[in-house]
Amino acid sequence: MKPALPLLLLGLAAFANTAPAVADDAVGSAAIASLGQIHGIALACQQPAIVSRARNAVQTTAPKTRANGEAFEQATNTAFLAQGNAECPDVATLNARLGEAEQQLQKAYSSAQ
Numbered sequence: 436m437k438p439a440l441p442l443l444l445l446g447l448a449a450f451a452n453t454a455p456a457v458a459d460d461a462v463g464s465a466a467i468a469s470l471g472q473i474h475g476i477a478l479a480c481q482q483p484a485i486v487s488r489a490r491n492a493v494q495t496t497a498p499k500t501r502a503n504g505e506a507f508e509q510a511t512n513t514a515f516l517a518q519g520n521a522e523c524p525d526v527a528t529l530n531a532r533l534g535e536a537e538q539q540l541q542k543a544y545s546s547a548q
Contacts, residue, residue, distance in 0.1 A: 466539035467493060467503055471510025473533050479515045480523035485533060492537045496544050 470489045477485035497503045 462539065463497065463503075463543035464506060466536055466543050467497055467506050468510040469536040470533070470540065471507040472514040473529060473536060474507070475511040475514025475516075476518050476524065477529060478511070479518035480529075482523075482526060482529060485526070485529050489533055489536075492533075492540055496537075496540050498544065 470493050474486060474489040477483075477489060493503070493507050
């Protein structure tokens, strides 16, 4: 029975290290919403490189949860519909906003990596 105890403790320690770290929910949610907004504007303005970069930022950095996915999707839909026939921002402006949002997301979830 004694040989099983170290294996059990080792298994529990390995499992504990795989649990995702929790970020500050307000900061993480704001960053995801910001990326979703940029994603929606880029979709409406036919900027595929920005669309891809915004989506990839969320997919590779934020925890893969239903709440995060729904927040990103809702922000995307809202921004896409709000853009309508309005004048699209220039690519440099969208890239700058995307860079800021990516940095916020990295800060929010850096401990989760």
